[in-house]
Amino acid sequence: MTLAEEKLAPLQATLYFMAGNDDLASIDQVVSEFQHIRNPDMTHFEIDGGYEIIGCSNANMTPWFCARDIEEDELTGKLNTLAGMIQHPEQTIAVLHVPPYASGLDTCPELDKNLKIITEGGQVVMKSAGSTAVKTFIEKVQPMLSLHGHIHESPGHVRIGHTLAINAGSEYAEGIMKAAIINLENGKVKGHLLISG
Secondary structure, eight states, X not given: OHHHHHHHXXXXXXXXXXXXXXXXXXXXXXXXXXXXXXXXXXXXXXEGGGEEEEEEOOEEOOTTOOTTEEOXXXXXXXXXXXXXXXXOGGGEEEEESSOBTXXXXXEEEOXXXXXXXXXXXXXXXXXXXXXXXXXXXXXXXXXXXXXEOSOTTOOEEEEETTEEEEEOOOXXXXXXXXXXXXXXXXXXXXXXXXXXX
């Protein structure tokens, strides 16, 4: 964070950084100490170009019971709060850690009660593990763009109505950084590219 702040300050640029479901709340305090790094979790920012950013770091319950895992009904309440902050959905970037359920951005190996990967016929059994609350939020609110993480094995993009939903995926355990470059122009997503390195 200190390095990011040093690079951002002379440019007067802002980095939007949000924790994920397995990150402790203490991370939020660290982020708040920097002038050019902002946390969109459960808040609303207006940025250059007339765009809005909202965020939610929580996920629906996982087998690991992580720090920010919550039940779907509680997640629905948080997303409804965020929906009330949005002025222009068609120019809103929704940073929602968990992807929408059954979207293709939430496919991961199914686990047994001992957290072992289930296989059938030598093949890993896959399942959707995203959030129904997030899916409903996107379907109702229709933000311009929704950005997700959480399900590392499921990079990609999908349209849900007018919303472009993106999960860059993750291979951090292998030392590979994944990201999405998104070009916004005149209130619209003009293009995007998933990258790794």
